[in-house]
Amino acid sequence: MAQRISLTQYLVEQQRAHGHIPQQLRLLIEVVARACKRIAISVNKGALGDVLGTAGSENVQGEVQKKLDIIANEVLIEANEWGGHLAAMGSEEMDSIHVVPNRYPQGEYLLLFDPLDGSSNIDVNVSIGTIFSVLRKVNNQRGISEEDFLQPGKQQAAAGYCIYGPQVTLVLTVGDGVAMFTLDREMGSWVLTEDDIKIPADTKEFAINMSNMRHWAPPVKRYIDECLAGSTGPREKDFNMRWVASMVADVHRILTRGGIFMYPWDAREPNKAGKLRLMYEANPMGFIVEQAGGMVTDGKRRILDIVPTKLHERVAVVLGSKNEVERVTRYHLEAATGD
Numbered sequence: 001m002a003q004r005i006s007l008t009q010y011l012v013e014q015q016r017a018h019g020h021i022p023q024q025l026r027l028l029i030e031v032v033a034r035a036c037k038r039i040a041i042s043v044n045k046g047a048l049g050d051v052l053g054t055a056g057s058e059n060v061q062g063e064v065q066k067k068l069d070i071i072a073n074e075v076l077i078e079a080n081e082w083g084g085h086l087a088a089m090g091s092e093e094m095d096s097i098h099v100v101p102n103r104y105p106q107g108e109y110l111l112l113f114d115p116l117d118g119s120s121n122i123d124v125n126v127s128i129g130t131i132f133s134v135l136r137k138v139n140n141q142r143g144i145s146e147e148d149f150l151q152p153g154k155q156q157a158a159a160g161y162c163i164y165g166p167q168v169t170l171v172l173t174v175g176d177g178v179a180m181f182t183l184d185r186e187m188g189s190w191v192l193t194e195d196d197i198k199i200p201a202d203t204k205e206f207a208i209n210m211s212n213m214r215h216w217a218p219p220v221k222r223y224i225d226e227c228l229a230g231s232t233g234p235r236e237k238d239f240n241m242r243w244v245a246s247m248v249a250d251v252h253r254i255l256t257r258g259g260i261f262m263y264p265w266d267a268r269e270p271n272k273a274g275k276l277r278l279m280y281e282a283n284p285m286g287f288i289v290e291q292a293g294g295m296v297t298d299g300k301r302r303i304l305d306i307v308p309t310k311l312h313e314r315v316a317v318v319l320g321s322k323n324e325v326e327r328v329t330r331y332h333l334e335a336a337t338g339d
């Protein structure tokens with residue numbers, strides 16, 4: 001029988017070989033992974049666990065909170081508070097940061113998460129997930145504030161997501177490639193099922209919410225029009241389309257077989273840069289995708305270079321197979337210079 005490598009063994013061996021997973025970071029990753037197991041159990045119970053439907057409240061972004069948004073948020077906070085590996089946490093579902101209470105030791109890391117990604121898919125039993133991003137606490141001079149979190153995504157120490165789908169899968173990067181673990185439900189353990197994941201540079205599959213087409217900027221419309229024109233158009237090949245409406249699921253498919261994902265700026269709310277959030281959606285997914293050889297921009301700039309100005313900042317996102325993301329980015333830059 002082939003040897004099964006657990007998440008713990010993987011992290012210990014990575015540290016031994018490369019020295020980039022100090023003990024606090026290992027604990028952090030293991031605690032987040034354990035919290036994801038608990039969330040997976042709740043997700044799985046569905047109606048039997050009374051976890052479906054709305055909670056009757058709104059988050060800071062004016063979105064209606066689902067019961068599972070709140071449950072997942074609480075599970076992640078409770079799991080991460082006491083271990084001594086964190087200084088503070090930020091979440092889609094909390095207006096401001098949650099500093100580790102004084103009764104616990106304060107650690108060297110900051111954790112950001114989207115506790116439940118794809119909320120509109122909860123009640124319809126379609127894949128959803130948890131996304132997380134880990135930063136180092138760089139300022140040792142004083143207490144923690146939101147400002148400590150405002151670091152560009154390229155400074156992430158680790159990032160990952162867990163997808164609650166037909167299988168429960170954890171995808172992780174610590175800046176040295178991307179690894180995938182599958183939850184063995186009987187054993188309750190994470191088993192390494194793929195290492196060094198690479199996204200093919202070319203693809204014939206795109207993901208975008210086509211219902212917003214009339215609101216898009218010209219470069220996005222140009223790109224999609226060319227894809228839709230298929231083998232008789234300028235791209236000279238037919239494209240396929242997928243849109244799950246759970247970023248985790250769309251990104252997971254791209255990691256598995258390539259593709260391009262876009263949630264661009266659109267004219268519905270012109271003052272918002274995009275729908276997705278920079279610090280706990282675009283940055284962690286961006287780190288993973290780049291580590292898998294893909295590319296991530298907001299149409300013009302590399303997302304991981306953006307210095308955030310606030311915790312819940314939004315951003316346009318173009319990510320996935322390198323040659324396609326390059327093309328979309330070129331179309332934006334050409335439109336800006338009038339070429």
Ligand code: AHG
Pocket residue numbers: 063092114116117118119120209245246247248263275
């Ligand atoms: P969340 O459930 O955390 O608010 O995120 C949902 C996001 C993302 O997962 C997905 O790609 C996108 O919203 C779907 O948006 P549309 O419903 O506008 O297609």
Ligand code: MN
Pocket residue numbers: 114116117118247281
């Ligand atoms: Mn989300």
Ligand code: MN
Pocket residue numbers: 069092114115116117118119
């Ligand atoms: Mn969410």
